[in-house]
């Protein structure tokens with residue numbers, strides 16, 4: 001017996017999703033949530049029994065499965081077990097957590113760092129701890145969902161500037177009352193488009209209008225700068241960002257999120273941000289893996305060189321075939337498709353030819369800008385990239401995206 005009202009808004013929402021999913025599944029257009037059965041070497045995976053080239057991974061430097069990192073994780077399990085005794089503030093802090101935070105602070109050229117159990121939780125908690133009612137937060141239109149959610153949760157006045165449009169940002173800053181706290185926040189590398197925030201200009205505006213600056217480095221660590229330390233290195237603007245946020249789940253093959261900043265800011269967050277105080281500490285294996293991964297990046301700079309070369313090959317090749325890859329300059333390479341169903345069909349063609357790539361559709365991106373969101377990593381071989389581009393090219397011809 002079902003006691004729910006069968007025509008309320010919740011029921012309608014669930015039904016609409018269910019209908020959409022049924023359509024996609026029966027049309028062989030649904031490729032989300034597929035389990036990877038095995039990680040093979042060289043950016044290859046086994047999915048549905050088939051060996052596929054992986055072009056949807058965030059492991060930009062190919063560090064998943066790195067022997068040194070695996071070893072560090074195993075040692076931490078032997079030493080500390082698999083869980084902690086609770087939250088960091090109380091009994092959950094282990095020496096490995098403090099080591100990790102020191103490693104992050106050094107890597108990010110910051111005084112101090114604090115970690116959280118995910119990047120998503122980091123943005124939610126940090127933004128809503130820094131900002132509150134009456135304050136003003138300025139966010140790029142295509143910032144990551146966790147930033148948007150953090151801004152909404154803070155209760156601050158929420159202003160969105162057109163993507164990477166510094167004139168628009170300046171206009172909004174100028175219009176805000178002079179005596180309020182202001183925070184400007186943006187992705188370093190935009191997670192759906194792959195382009196880079198105009199940091200020099202943002203920094204200039206923040207100084208001019210007395211705004212704090214927070215940058216999300218989820219996709220710039222290991223990707224930007226000769227040493228892979230991120231966007232400040234890329235623009236040679238060390239110390240320009242007040243709050244350098246990042247995740248431990250992308251280039252760093254673990255899980256968790258962090259903020260690197262001045263000591264006072266980190267101390268404030270450690271005693272005021274709710275995701276730190278009310279959620280369990282990172283498991284020892286994940287903390288140790290992350291700690292080792294930052295060191296591997298510095299010890300193996302050839303990975304960054306390789307990623308840069310592969311990125312050039314991939315973007316250059318797709319562009320020369322006639323694809324629109326927007327303004328990407330990084331390992332995130334959007335292949336514009338237009339309608340959602342075209343992006344789904346492109347995915348089907350690619351995956352049927354053993355190229356594991358995934359579509360991003362609305363509402364994650366603007367309607368009409370659905371795309372394959374392909375990524376390239378240091379683990380790819382140039383000949384594999386060539387093959388993947390052939391497959392994507394054939395699919396694009398078949399679906400009329402290119403000639």
Ligand SMILES: *Cc1c(COP(=O)(O)O)cnc(C)c1O
Pocket residue numbers: 118119120121123144146187191216218219247248249255256257
């Ligand atoms: C992935 C991502 C996050 C969230 O990080 P998780 O550690 O996966 O929760 C935050 N911001 C950006 C820009 C991201 O791409």
